[in-house]
Amino acid sequence: MEKVCVLGAGSTKYGRLDDSISDITIQASVDAIESAGIEPKEIKAGYISNVFGVADKQVHLGPVVMSNLGISERPSLSIESACGSGSVAFREAFTNVAGGFYDAVLVTGVEKVTHTGTEWTTTYFSYCSDFFYEGGAGASFPGLFASIARAYLNEFKATEEDLAEVAVKNHDNGLLNPKAHLRKKITVDDVMKSAVVASPLKLYDCCPFSDGASSVILCNESFAKEHNKDYIQVIGSGRGGSSAALQGRKHLTTIPSTKIAAEAAYKMAGVTPKDIDFAEVHDCFTIAEIIDTEDLGFFEKGQGVQAVREGQTKRNGQIPINPSGGLKSKGHPIGATGVGQIVEVYDQLTGKAGERTVKDVKIGLTQNFGATGASCAVHIFQSV
């Protein structure tokens, strides 16, 4: 198996963007290509991750991107795994490079939905749930995560203020990220006073709907070495699944797919949770980040909330979580999110994270899931 490296990374700003889905996909791709210091023709295949291309009237995005890069002859495809699409596209690119099928590929995630409005977006996003049992019965994602949050608060004596602390931390991080969607300092009081979306979750417990595109160049080690640019190595990759509908789970306070994916990634990397210096995790709602950090093994079950209280997950804490601002503040363009997490890890491990730099880091982890965690991918990266 070839060693796989991330040679370059780029991103548009996340937020409400005016350009078309094709344009922002190309912008992020060009950014990553320039970051890697390669020519487009050196890219042998394109992996696009996207969920709702229909929102901006363009599916089959791969050929549009490849054509605009001047490499229309190269194969491409789109991958969808709900909000976990980006990390799954990255995983497929990883196995193809590791398996020797390509020496260098482009992975670009994108979403462009804000122009459709909240009703369209909430409705279409609910098609990512098990629609027969959930979306179709009125349970859209805020409601589903509210059930998870209520179960966690009850089981582990946590409070709504504890959840709010996650939002406050991630907004503090996002303030330092020039590409973040919501760059605004908030307090626990702001969160507590924001509109109830689905009790106990309030508006500021929820990530925003965002547009945006993120891109990385993935290659084998010899390709990376030839190009004389900063690169990081992918040392672990794991995937897993959970029952599509929440009612199929034994417990609401853990996400099985995260545990399965993490176990596989740790095994491949030959590391344990204690070896991880920082992580970008899937905080679509504040409760999700707390559960993620437990499922990833950073904290014992039920102790994630205590870690938040103690500031362990802050940028200067023992295990910084979401230094980018996370989905909560950086934003959540669903097809782009998983790739965007990897862009952050690349930036942190190659000293390009500017003001939000986490000090003395060598190993970073990303965890990105779809829906209520029906699908999940975990990747582990090491500086070289």
Add this chain to the structure above:
Amino acid sequence: MEKVCVLGAGSTKYGRLDDSISDITIQASVDAIESAGIEPKEIKAGYISNVFGVADKQVHLGPVVMSNLGISERPSLSIESACGSGSVAFREAFTNVAGGFYDAVLVTGVEKVTHTGTEWTTTYFSYCSDFFYEGGAGASFPGLFASIARAYLNEFKATEEDLAEVAVKNHDNGLLNPKAHLRKKITVDDVMKSAVVASPLKLYDCCPFSDGASSVILCNESFAKEHNKDYIQVIGSGRGGSSAALQGRKHLTTIPSTKIAAEAAYKMAGVTPKDIDFAEVHDCFTIAEIIDTEDLGFFEKGQGVQAVREGQTKRNGQIPINPSGGLKSKGHPIGATGVGQIVEVYDQLTGKAGERTVKDVKIGLTQNFGATGASCAVHIFQSV
């Protein structure tokens, strides 16, 4: 690299189906699992191919399928490459098995759109073109393929009756396929008298909008041997791209992505076009089949039409094309089509094709493209 085999195959009927997208995906998957004689838990990952899950309010189909198979813990994903989605999902499954990441995987393609009506379908399908230049300017696929057809008729002195012969042949084949959408004998006169859709293409030159799902089990050779069931080997796999918009092509009468994909597949398989005993090709419109057979190297450029006149591509001809009935008669549930072609090759090479059996075949080829051929995958299979 592991040798990769198709151990089982299954399909729903193609046509207007009443069951939900989830239900037909599961039906085809169960059919393939039973054909392979395995237990669902032996499947290590699920590859779904689908384009317009939104039409039936279910994207993120993978976890729904895996959950219903009782293997919710397994990873899954959806792949989209317009009408070429099925073969691209198969390709990704192939590289993952060949690369040693999984020993056995499920590949299921599906589409469910007929309930939305012709206007919805034509509009949304046009999002698979380069929408800025094509769909958005009024050029939906019948118009784009009409441009291709007109160029071919002019350049090679072919006639509309020649195109009609392709439809007649494929309907003859589809009559013998119990799962085909349009099981109806037609004549050249019927085609010529059918409504003009986009001159020179008439209604009977066009494949139908179909619902349907097709599924195969892909595994490595040792897994296949252990299971003591009929299997075939994947000996060649290739992919390629073309400019997304037709205006970016030097010639309208050839599809670059097919040539690139075929060259790669022939090279991997160590065979030439003369070694292929029969093929399932992408005949979304009659003109496409003629061009495909030239691009695949079965005939010289401009000679594909002569081959049709001589009956060389009939089921008892020198190189039978689309014994299943093809997209034209079997139907075109776009996410399923590429997988459905492989189901036909599996059935033919393992003696399960019933009345439509092509005699004395050992090597079969599938070619499936997206849009006007902006993406294409070619696979070659051999009986064992």
